[in-house]
Amino acid sequence: MRLRTSEYFIREVLISLRRNHWMSFASIGTVAVSLFVLGVFLILVLNMNRLASTLESQVQISVYFQEDAKESLRKKVLSDIQEMQGIESVRYVTKDEAMARLRERLGDQKYLLDALGEKNPLPESVEVTVRLPEMVQTAAEAIEQMDGVEEAKYGQDVVEHLFDITRLMRIFGLVLMVLLAGATLFIISNTIRLTVFARRKEIAIMKYVGATDWFIRWPFLLEGMVLGFIGGILAALALRSFYAAMAAKIYSTLAFFPLMSQYPFMNYVSAVIVVSGMIIGTIGSTISLKRFLQV
Amino acid sequence: MIHMRDVSKIYDDTGTVALDHVSIDIVKGEFVFIVGASGAGKSTFIRMLLREVLPSSGVLEVNGRDVAKMKESDVPYLRRGLGMIFQDYRLLPDKTVYENVAFAMEVIEAPRRLIQRSVNAVLDVVGLREKYKAFPSQLSGGEQQRVAIARAIVNDPAIVIADEPTGNLDPETSWDIMDIFQRINAAGTTIVMATHDKTIVDTMRRRVIAIEDGHIVRDEARGVYGYEA
Numbered sequence: 001m002r003l004r005t006s007e008y009f010i011r012e013v014l015i016s017l018r019r020n021h022w023m024s025f026a027s028i029g030t031v032a033v034s035l036f037v038l039g040v041f042l043i044l045v046l047n048m049n050r051l052a053s054t055l056e057s058q059v060q061i062s063v064y065f066q067e068d069a070k071e072s073l074r075k076k077v078l079s080d081i082q083e084m085q086g087i088e089s090v091r092y093v094t095k096d097e098a099m100a101r102l103r104e105r106l107g108d109q110k111y112l113l114d115a116l117g118e119k120n121p122l123p124e125s126v127e128v129t130v131r132l133p134e135m136v137q138t139a140a141e142a143i144e145q146m147d148g149v150e151e152a153k154y155g156q157d158v159v160e161h162l163f164d165i166t167r168l169m170r171i172f173g174l175v176l177m178v179l180l181a182g183a184t185l186f187i188i189s190n191t192i193r194l195t196v197f198a199r200r201k202e203i204a205i206m207k208y209v210g211a212t213d214w215f216i217r218w219p220f221l222l223e224g225m226v227l228g229f230i231g232g233i234l235a236a237l238a239l240r241s242f243y244a245a246m247a248a249k250i251y252s253t254l255a256f257f258p259l260m261s262q263y264p265f266m267n268y269v270s271a272v273i274v275v276s277g278m279i280i281g282t283i284g285s286t287i288s289l290k291r292f293l294q295v
Numbered sequence: 296m297i298h299m300r301d302v303s304k305i306y307d308d309t310g311t312v313a314l315d316h317v318s319i320d321i322v323k324g325e326f327v328f329i330v331g332a333s334g335a336g337k338s339t340f341i342r343m344l345l346r347e348v349l350p351s352s353g354v355l356e357v358n359g360r361d362v363a364k365m366k367e368s369d370v371p372y373l374r375r376g377l378g379m380i381f382q383d384y385r386l387l388p389d390k391t392v393y394e395n396v397a398f399a400m401e402v403i404e405a406p407r408r409l410i411q412r413s414v415n416a417v418l419d420v421v422g423l424r425e426k427y428k429a430f431p432s433q434l435s436g437g438e439q440q441r442v443a444i445a446r447a448i449v450n451d452p453a454i455v456i457a458d459e460p461t462g463n464l465d466p467e468t469s470w471d472i473m474d475i476f477q478r479i480n481a482a483g484t485t486i487v488m489a490t491h492d493k494t495i496v497d498t499m500r501r502r503v504i505a506i507e508d509g510h511i512v513r514d515e516a517r518g519v520y521g522y523e524a
């Protein structure tokens with residue numbers, strides 16, 4: 001494309017953005033809102049996936065005793081576990097140790113535990129690490145069968161729950177996305193239709209003097225792309241503040257949550273959002289051109 | 296320039312026969328009037344030259360291009376060789392005289408320096424160099440048609456096609472327009488003009504092709520209008 005030609009296209013796009021400024025404004029707004037929602041789902045799903053896979057990789061089993069299990073029975077359980085195949089390590093966690101860990105995990109909010117006074121409601125437990133993640137389930141089931149054992153918990157329950165939640169979120173997000181994309185396409189193609197209508201005389205003359213079809217189409221495609229691009233930029237900026245606020249909130253309350261760090265993660269998300277905006281804008285104007293611009 | 300052999304046009308939707316086995320040759324440098332009542336087939340004839348409608352059968356060549364067989368993507372290049380002028384001028388109201396004419400060159404991506412030179416030259420030809428900053432609404436009908444002529448010839452087409460160019464103008468202004476056409480024609484451009492203006496046709500004594508009911512009923516080298524005005 002020649003420099004002169006691209007200048008011409010840019011001028012045409014600016015003219016029509018100004019001419020239909022309310023429609024342009026509405027298009028940009030719709031794109032921005034839709035992409036923001038898409039972005040929120042993207043961020044949530046990616047973080048949930050990460051949380052799930054982090055938990056999955058922790059091949060640790062926590063074994064809790066029955067309340068009435070005698071000291072001797074507890075010792076027997078401990079040695080039985082040690083004799084099992086594929087066990088990496090076995091560690092006894094006392095009530096005091098459990099309390100100390102909780103204190104550490106709570107960080108700034110450890111004062112909450114002051115309310116308990118001298119009482120320690122945390123149970124004793126045994127932490128069992130297996131050599132291979134595949135063995136966690138069989139080992140946990142075997143330990144649970146032992147006398148005096150209340151339950152043997154491992155990450156899998158939580159992980160499965162998390163996967164259920166992410167699956168739901170993905171489906172919900174997808175449905176919402178389809179609806180929003182439909183609305184966005186509709187409003188963009190209508191904006192472009194107005195532009196086509198406003199310029200129908202010019203288009204007719206362009207055809208008579210021998211402008212090529214692509215020369216006629218370009219300013220309209222470009223206009224859709226620009227609407228999508230601006231909407232995408234706004235959505236990306238909003239998402240960045242949203243994520244920063246969310247991250248701050250989570251770090252102060254759920255410090256152990258393995259959140260994606262803001263950079264470069266949010267740069268990727270922003271790029272996806274802006275590119276999606278441009279694609280939606282281009283598709284929107286293509287729909288309009290197919291229907292209203294017979295070239 | 297224009298070569299028609301056995302060309303027919305039947306509109307599919309209505310079954311109307313607009314042109315019925317028409318054969319005609321127009322050579323370079325000719326000045327041709329197309330006459331005939333409304334609905335006789337004149338506008339089909341003109342739209343076919345521009346490939347706005349395709350012939351149903353027969354061979355049509357314009358500037359050496361086979362109109363029926365050409366690819367859709369070649370149509371713009373066919374039209375660059377044709378300058379089109381309408382009864383209602385069809386100028387862009389929000390562009391100045393200069394911009395209206397330059398527009399025809401911009402959209403075929405002509406170089407900027409060539410645009411300036413050519414636009415000034417054709418505005419001289421139609422005598423509107425002084426009014427290059429004016430908007431169409433500030434011009435008389437005759438002046439607007441002169442701008443349209445300038446736009447039609449600025450890309451130096453081999454053929455100028457005019458559809459009732461004097462239809463909205465008074466006799467005196469019409470003669471100004473015809474004067475410009477004569478000069479363009481004298482410079483070697485072929486002119487095909489559909490008209491209802493008896494006085495003009497009878498005074499100019501150029502080639503006249505009369506179309507009635509889709510047939511060519513008369514083709515005279517130095518003809519007259521031949522119908523009651």
